[in-house]
Amino acid sequence: MASEPLPSLLRTTIRRSFIVGRVNLVVATGASLVWGTLLSLTSGGAFASLFPLLLPVLGTIGTAGPMLVFTNDRTKGVFEYLIAYGVPTHRIFVNVLAAALTMVGVVDGLTLAVALSLRAALGLAVPLAFTEALLGYSLPMSFGATALTTAAGMYWTSLSSPRTGMNSPLGLLPMLGIAPGGLALVAAEGAGPGVRIYVLIGAVAVVVVLATVLLLLESRLMPRERLLSPA
Amino acid sequence: MSSDPLLSRPSSVRSATRAGISCRGVSAGYLGSRVLEDISFDIDEPAVYVVLGPNGAGKTTLFRTLAGILRPYEGEVLVGGERIDVQASRDHLHYLSHMDGIPDGLTVREALRFYARVERAELDDVDRVLRLLDIEPMAGRYLAQLSAGQRKRVSIARVFLHEREIYLLDEPTANLDPKLSREIRELILSLSHEKIVLYSSHNLFEAREIGRYVIAIKGGRLALFDRIENLRGEHYVIGIRVLDPGTPAALSDFTRQGDYYLRELPGPESVPGLLRELDAQGVRVREAREMSNPLEDLFA
Numbered sequence: 001m002a003s004e005p006l007p008s009l010l011r012t013t014i015r016r017s018f019i020v021g022r023v024n025l026v027v028a029t030g031a032s033l034v035w036g037t038l039l040s041l042t043s044g045g046a047f048a049s050l051f052p053l054l055l056p057v058l059g060t061i062g063t064a065g066p067m068l069v070f071t072n073d074r075t076k077g078v079f080e081y082l083i084a085y086g087v088p089t090h091r092i093f094v095n096v097l098a099a100a101l102t103m104v105g106v107v108d109g110l111t112l113a114v115a116l117s118l119r120a121a122l123g124l125a126v127p128l129a130f131t132e133a134l135l136g137y138s139l140p141m142s143f144g145a146t147a148l149t150t151a152a153g154m155y156w157t158s159l160s161s162p163r164t165g166m167n168s169p170l171g172l173l174p175m176l177g178i179a180p181g182g183l184a185l186v187a188a189e190g191a192g193p194g195v196r197i198y199v200l201i202g203a204v205a206v207v208v209v210l211a212t213v214l215l216l217l218e219s220r221l222m223p224r225e226r227l228l229s230p231a
Numbered sequence: 232m233s234s235d236p237l238l239s240r241p242s243s244v245r246s247a248t249r250a251g252i253s254c255r256g257v258s259a260g261y262l263g264s265r266v267l268e269d270i271s272f273d274i275d276e277p278a279v280y281v282v283l284g285p286n287g288a289g290k291t292t293l294f295r296t297l298a299g300i301l302r303p304y305e306g307e308v309l310v311g312g313e314r315i316d317v318q319a320s321r322d323h324l325h326y327l328s329h330m331d332g333i334p335d336g337l338t339v340r341e342a343l344r345f346y347a348r349v350e351r352a353e354l355d356d357v358d359r360v361l362r363l364l365d366i367e368p369m370a371g372r373y374l375a376q377l378s379a380g381q382r383k384r385v386s387i388a389r390v391f392l393h394e395r396e397i398y399l400l401d402e403p404t405a406n407l408d409p410k411l412s413r414e415i416r417e418l419i420l421s422l423s424h425e426k427i428v429l430y431s432s433h434n435l436f437e438a439r440e441i442g443r444y445v446i447a448i449k450g451g452r453l454a455l456f457d458r459i460e461n462l463r464g465e466h467y468v469i470g471i472r473v474l475d476p477g478t479p480a481a482l483s484d485f486t487r488q489g490d491y492y493l494r495e496l497p498g499p500e501s502v503p504g505l506l507r508e509l510d511a512q513g514v515r516v517r518e519a520r521e522m523s524n525p526l527e528d529l530f531a
Contacts, residue, residue, distance in 0.1 A: 006318075007348040016336035069336065077330025084298040084326035085349050086318045224300060225261045229330045 006086055010095050013069065017099040020072070021065015028062025029107050036115035041122070051115065052133035053185045053200075055108055056141040060177030062107040063146050066099040067153045074157060079227040089227060093154060093218050100150040104142050137184075137200040144204060145180040148211035152176060155214070158226035180207045250311030250323040250396040251275030252297060252427060257306035259296040265304065266292040267451045279423045281442030281459070282431040283529050289451040290431045291329055294401045297429070298326040310397065325350075325390045329401040329431075331382045333374050339385055340370040343392065352393035364388040379406045387415060398428045404437065416441050435526045447529045455529065462525040467498050469505065470522040477513030493522055 018025065035058065039051045073079050079092060112134075119126060153176065184203035191199045214221075253273045260266035266289045274280060284290050295301045297308055299315035310320040334342055343357045361367040364384050374382060383406045390398060400419065404412040419428055420441050429446070432438050438445070439459060447455035470491035476482055485492035496505065502519065509516060 004351045007351070009345075009349070012334075012337075012345055012348075016334060019336035069334075072335045075330075076335070077328040077332040078334050080295065080298075080300050080328050080330070081326065081332035082349060083300045084295075084321070084324070084328075086321045087349065223262065224302070228261075228295070228300070229328070 006091075009082075009087070009091075010098055013066070013095040014099045014102050016069050017065035017096075017103060019065075020068045021063070021103070024064040025062045025103060025107070028058050028060075029110055031061070032058040032107055032111040033114055036111040037118060040115045040118040040124070045127075047119070047124075048127040048130035048133065052130065052138040053181070053188065055111060055134075055138040056145055056181035057178045057185065058111070059104045059107045059142040060145050060149060060181065063100045063103045063150065063177060065103055066096045066150060067157070069099070070096045070154055071157050074227055075229055077229045080229065083224055083227070089222060089224055090218065092227065093222060096154060097147060097150050097215070100146050101143055104146040108139065108142050132197070133200070136197065137204055140204045141181055141184065141200075141207060144207040144211050145177060148180065148207055148214065149177040151211060151214040151218075155221050158222055249275070249277075250320075252324075252397050252429075253309040254297065255306050255309065257296060257303045257308060259292060259301050259303045261292075261301070263304075265451065267296065267448075269306070270448075270453050271306070272446065272453065272456050274427055274429075277423055277425050277427055278443040279419060279428045279430055279441050280444045280446055281438040281526075282429055282446045282448065283435075283438060283526060284448035284454075288448040290448055291401055292451075293448060294326070294328075294399050294429070294431065298324060298399050300326075322351075323396045325393075325395045325398045325400075327386065327390055327398075327400045327403055329405065331386045333382050333386055335375055336373075338371050338373055339366055339377070342374055342385060343388060346389035347392050350389070350393050356392045360388040360391045363391055380408060380411070383407055384411065391418070394426075396426060398422060398426055398430075400428060400430045402431055402433070404432065404434065412437070435524050438526055439524060445526065445529070449529075459526070462528075466523050467496050467501075468493055468521070468523040469496055469502055470520050471509070471514075471516055472518040473514055474517045475513065475515040477509070477515070481509060481512035481514045488522075491520075491522065 032055070035054050036051065039047050039054075073092075079089075082092060083089065116126065180203065184200055187199050187203065188196050251274055254270050257270045258265055258268050270293065282290050282293065292301065296303055297315070299308065299321055302316070308315040310323050313320045315321065315324075334345060337345060340357060340361065343360060344354060346352075347354050347357055358367075361370055364387065366381070366384055366388060369377065369381060374385065377385070387403055390400070398419075403419070404415050407415065416437060419430065422428055423441075423443075430438075430442070442459050445455060445457060445459050445462065446453070470488070470493050471482075471485070472490050473482075473492065482492050485494045487493070494505070496502065499521070506516060506519060
């Protein structure tokens with residue numbers, strides 16, 4: 001008997017992530033919009049130097065929803081149900097990751113749209129340094145740090161008894177998420193103006209490499225048994 | 232729960248062929264730690280097969296292995312003659328975990344639509360099972376707002392979205408009130424006329440009521456696979472409720488438990504003789520029932 005193809009559950013995962021993680025999303029988007037608005041009203045120098053550094057930090061705070069979905073689904077037996085009906089663990093992993101990247105895209109996208117529209121409305125130019133920092137650092141760091149922390153959070157959850165306290169990924173994820181961006185911010189401020197961009201690009205490279213390594217190890221680090229609720 | 236027979240069948244049937252399920256020398260467990268050892272059986276007769284065993288015996292692990300969630304370390308699980316890791320084999324099965332398997336962030340109707348998509352059922356069947364399980368009034372509520380029993384009801388609803396040949400139901404009536412438990416048992420019993428139902432429960436009354444076969448797991452091994460009617464307990468106890476206790480000596484060999492007078496007999500074949508003896512001594516019997524359950528001995 002020929003089997004019908006497995007349906008994609010990506011849209012449902014993204015939608016559930018938005019619903020379950022709405023508080024984090026609203027806080028992150030709100031903070032990001034406030035900072036974006038305030039910095040848009042400043043001179044070109046402050047806008048170009050500080051705004052790209054803050055964007056990844058605030059963006060990743062808003063991505064706790066997919067991890068909440070992942071942890072709940074594991075605890076409540078949704079994963080074993082999905083596996084029984086033929087959904088591969090790889091697809092579960094990728095869906096959660098894609099949901100997290102979508103959410104950070106929403107926070108960053110909204111913030112950028114508001115900040116750039118405001119500057120345009122006020123007749124303020126967008127400095128070239130801002131565009132370079134945005135493309136070279138902010139966006140890759142946002143998506144890289146989100147991928148890194150979501151992958152690490154999924155491995156961590158699958159190794160532990162899920163709880164929602166500070167000793168679980170759900171409690172620590174926001175801190176894990178802002179760590180790469182925060183450390184890069186401190187390092188960049190400490191570096192001289194000439195080497196600042198290299199420090200930032202180096203930080204992005206480290207995060208992207210680490211995230212890629214974690215993603216490639218998915219089949220080794222996350223066997224099916226790790227996704228099952230307690231027997 | 233609706234009793235409308237038109238509501239009880241899904242709009243599509245997965246398979247027209249009857250698939251059996253076989254376990255061939257299966258050892259399985261978690262991350263290298265073995266829970267099941269050398270389990271073998273073949274099932275192809277439609278019936279309810281009650282899986283029993285003490286806590287930690289390996290019942291849930293057996294269900295997960297049969298459902299293809301856990302890969303056996305040794306041996307194989309075959310469904311319809313094919314290994315369970317083939318998608319076509321999975322398509323013969325419905326699996327209901329002892330956990331709800333309820334996805335947060337969705338309403339009841341959305342969750343059933345989610346299940347329907349995963350199981351490749353028709354979306355039209357969502358409305359049918361909403362009525363079948365009497366969950367239509369809560370269709371728009373978020374699952375997080377439901378009680379444990381209501382969530383279990385939603386969880387059970389999904390196995391009626393789509394007909395399959397084999398139903399693996401791990402404690403389907405846990406957390407349900409007695410009325411709904413009875414209704415679910417009746418649904419399962421009606422299913423078992425055409426389908427193979429493996430069913431685990433800690434409720435021995437329930438197991439005896441609907442099971443035709445028993446699969447007993449002890450210490451991860453298959454301890455028994457037989458028809459329940461063939462089981463003979465170590466002790467056979469009959470309970471008598473009387474309208475008139477007759478002569479003072481008539482019930483002197485019995486012990487009292489509530490309204491019942493209890494007596495151990497060699498087996499059910501001794502019951503007619505006992506009743507004749509009591510009648511001769513003027514005892515008017517209102518009810519006689521078996522008080523011991525041979526399934527209890529499987530937990531010893």
